[in-house]
Amino acid sequence: MKVESVELIKAALPYVHFFETSFGREQERVFLLTVVRAGGLTGYGECVAERAPLYSAETAETAWHVLRDFLVPLLFREGSSDPEAFALGARRFRGHPMAKAGLELALWDLRAKERGVSLRTLYGGTQDGIEAGVSVGIEDSLDDLVRSVAGYVAQGYRRVKIKIKPGWDVAACEAVRRRFPDIALQVDANGAYSLRDAETLKKLDDFDLLLIEQPFAPYDLWDHSRLQPLLRTPLCLDESILSLDTTRAALDMGACRIINIKVGRVGGAVEARRIHDLCRERGVPVWCGGMLESGIGRAHNLHLASLPGFTLPADLSASRRYYHQDLIEPEIELRPGGTIAVPTGPGIGVDPVEERIARAALRREVFKP
Ligand code: NPQ
Ligand code: MG
Secondary structure, three states, rough: OEEEEEEEEEEEEEEEEEEEOOOOOEEEEEEEEEEEEEOOOEEEEOOOOOOOOOOOOOOOHHHHHHHHHHHHHHHHHOOOOOHHHHHHHHHHOOOOHHHHHHHHHHHHHHHHHHHHHHHHHHOOOOOOOEEOOOOOOOOHHHHHHHHHHHHHHHOOOOOEEOOOOOOOOOOHHHHHHHHHHOOOOEEEEOOOOOOOHHHHHHHHHOOOOOEEEEEOOOOOOHHHHHHHHHHHEEEEOOOOOOOOOHHHHHHOOOOOEEEEEOOOOOOOHHHHHHHHHHHHHOOOEEOOOOOOOHHHHHHHHHHHOOOOOOOOOEOOOOOHEEEOOOOEEEEOOOEOOOOOOOOOOOEEOOOOOOHHHHEEOOOOOOOOO
16 A cells, blocks of 8 residues: 555653663653554554663654654655565664564554454464563562552462562562462563672572563673573573574573563564564464553554464553553453453554544654655
């Protein structure tokens, strides 16, 4: 289909509760939404780059620049809304995976709507419900942490992930395990440790964790491959996995035994599916990571996580886990039993609500060919 226009919308939504990781505490989420119009249809995408370059080097501002000055002009030059052709063309630009994914995802929504099928169907997804996990940030006290975890367990979340950092690791696991001896529990360090902390990290083997996520620096593979043999607990890489190539290198090096897939971090659904397929061939479990997206990005993640290789609970939570009101209808809800339904309507299968987007918008611009 010929692309009629691309709209970029920078928006912000306050969190219901602050979210603290080893790289900082945030009170609100800044989004970059993409809206592509073609053939009378509208495709929606979300770029997960944040206000500040804390999780990765990208920010909402760098993404706006790269989208406006390179990726949108590329799409107009290509003249077609084909997501695979766009993904291929975008490879000539180095880096900026979250900006690329933001636009590619809108094209996937369009294509599914053009064919009148759900995105899950287009991707070849096999699961109609996703096991929901929840990511629990660092709190002001261990009591607050246990109270927070208790709230989510009571809501039915199947798996709990707690954020750790030096000084908030062994004691945090002890406190949660003492209260919940049997829940599926994992930890995420967001790169806050180094090989010098191996003795501390080895103590985490005592808590029967599903996995330890990204203990070392975002670009590291080698030191992770030195740490894994020292632990019983599988390492899972997040920030270090940027592409199919880094996935293969991480696995060949023994740097991890589980892979976290985030469509924004790897530059789009094309690359995310290639990583999924490689891991499935190799029998390596993958799970869908979250970036505190709005319901637009969350719906996209649900469709991706419906692929058969996504065998571990996802960081896919209900809209209300993060936001007072989401940008979509219907909102993402946790079903009794702790799963979330993969929408069945055309495309992402949820409806962005213009009035809510307008209220959250900080800046918006429409680009035409
Ligand atoms: C992770 N996500 O798995 C990330 C960390 C994270 C659900 O823990 C704005 C932008 C806020 C990116 C908060 C979860 C973020 C963010 C957390 C990333 O490592
Ligand atoms: Mg992580």
